[in-house]
């Protein structure tokens with residue numbers, strides 16, 4: 001399968017190891033037409049996220065340089081933001097969101113919440129999810145509500161690795177994504193997704209994007225695991241935006 005884009009890659013501005021230029025050249029070597037630099041938002045703790053929002057200006061300037069140097073690849077300015085409140089607030093403020101070519105959001109553990117008070121029940125549920133069924137159900141509802149709110153509140157293009165480490169109701173999220181025109185990611189790095197999970201999402205008509213989640217240049221464009229899973233789940237290439245030509249129109253919305 002020929003992919004034309006990998007919209008989920010990280011650099012050393014967050015916790016990847018390559019530079020923007022390294023990733024752009026890696027995309028060129030893979031024969032990709034588009035790559036997005038999507039470093040983590042500032043709320044990720046322990047050096048996983050960018051230092052602060054100003055870092056995105058440096059990333060943007062590196063992207064401009066990469067565009068000048070690397071031919072044949074469109075380098076997109078993106079971010080993988082964190083949901084930091086139950087109302088769907090993310091760590092990239094609304095006025096800043098329009099500047100990005102693509103905005104990805106994901107639920108991550110070890111994120112600084114906007115309100116510790118409101119985050120406590122969610123953190124507690126996710127801890128209890130590991131020890132009992134009821135806890136898992138509660139965590140699933142809370143995590144899903146938060147992601148659904150985030151998809152509605154922000155100009156989101158892709159929800160990254162839904163269900164990774166934090167349980168969610170894939171069907172409910174997919175329904176919100178359909179309404180808002182958001183894609184759900186099939187993550188080629190984490191390998192947590194199952195066929196059943198994808199089928200339940202696909203029944204809603206949601207569209208998918210396969211992302212490498214590359215944290216090093218050699219993994220840029222490594223989308224095979226996601227593609228294999230999509231095939232096993234019976235998905236059609238038309239349902240995967242970074243395969244089909246309709247994806248080019250979709251991301252410009």
Ligand SMILES: [Zn+2]
Nearest residue numbers: 080106160161
């Ligand atoms: Zn992530």
Ligand SMILES: [Zn+2]
Nearest residue numbers: 008010080213
């Ligand atoms: Zn990522």
